[in-house]
Amino acid sequence: MSLIDYSLYLVTGRSLLPPEKDYYQSLEESLQGGVTVVQIREKDAETAEFLEVATKSKEICDRYDVPILINDRVDVALAVGAHGVHVGQTDMSVALLRSLLPKNAIIGVSCNNTDHVRKAIKDGVDYIGIGAVWGTQTKKLTNPLVGVRGVSSRLELLDGTNIKAVAIGGIKSTNLLRTLHGSVTTTNHVLDGIAVVSEIVASQEPRQAAEKLSKIFKSFRAEP
Numbered sequence: 001m002s003l004i005d006y007s008l009y010l011v012t013g014r015s016l017l018p019p020e021k022d023y024y025q026s027l028e029e030s031l032q033g034g035v036t037v038v039q040i041r042e043k044d045a046e047t048a049e050f051l052e053v054a055t056k057s058k059e060i061c062d063r064y065d066v067p068i069l070i071n072d073r074v075d076v077a078l079a080v081g082a083h084g085v086h087v088g089q090t091d092m093s094v095a096l097l098r099s100l101l102p103k104n105a106i107i108g109v110s111c112n113n114t115d116h117v118r119k120a121i122k123d124g125v126d127y128i129g130i131g132a133v134w135g136t137q138t139k140k141l142t143n144p145l146v147g148v149r150g151v152s153s154r155l156e157l158l159d160g161t162n163i164k165a166v167a168i169g170g171i172k173s174t175n176l177l178r179t180l181h182g183s184v185t186t187t188n189h190v191l192d193g194i195a196v197v198s199e200i201v202a203s204q205e206p207r208q209a210a211e212k213l214s215k216i217f218k219s220f221r222a223e224p
């Protein structure tokens, strides 16, 4: 069972930092701005570098009582004592991850289409990332865009489960409310959070960027 607050889910992206902005400083500022969970995503780092980044990031997140998840690498997650792992459709299976990770570890999977969601439910994941919702420069996309209607139909499949869901891909403060409203299902199932990279990481002021997103998400949540 997942006790994570998914509302403002930061996925790291060191290559997107503004010139001269320190990664760890940016991470800390984003936590001060209200990031509730962090996924360490290192696509180009060698193992030793990944381990160093994950270890130091975890030290910072621990101070804010914010859980960290590791993208793809179960070995790195185990080594640094992360709260869990996030995988894509072509990574290690959920069954294998469960057998390797501690019992209460969080496992999340990226889902693009409805078959992905059905499989994630069968596999017993803790949460899914639905995307890409909007166009993004951050990741080379190999699947069609989901769009807000698509998020809604994928969320609907989670009715009756305990599986949480975040949307990802091109989410900005300028389209967040539209994303959240458009994703609501006929059964009033709503997203548990939104996952962002560039809107926070590429900002000179990650704290303000996170605060803005967090405020919009909370205002949506508070709507009658």
Ligand code: TZP
Pocket (backbone or CB within 6 Å): 011, 110, 131, 132, 133, 135, 136, 137, 138, 139, 168, 169, 170, 171, 195, 196, 197, 198, 199
């Ligand atoms: N998975 C689907 S889209 C995406 C990932 C990792 C990148 C999202 O980045 P951004 O900058 O928030 O659009």
Ligand code: MG
Pocket (backbone or CB within 6 Å): 071, 072, 087, 088, 089, 091
């Ligand atoms: Mg992957």
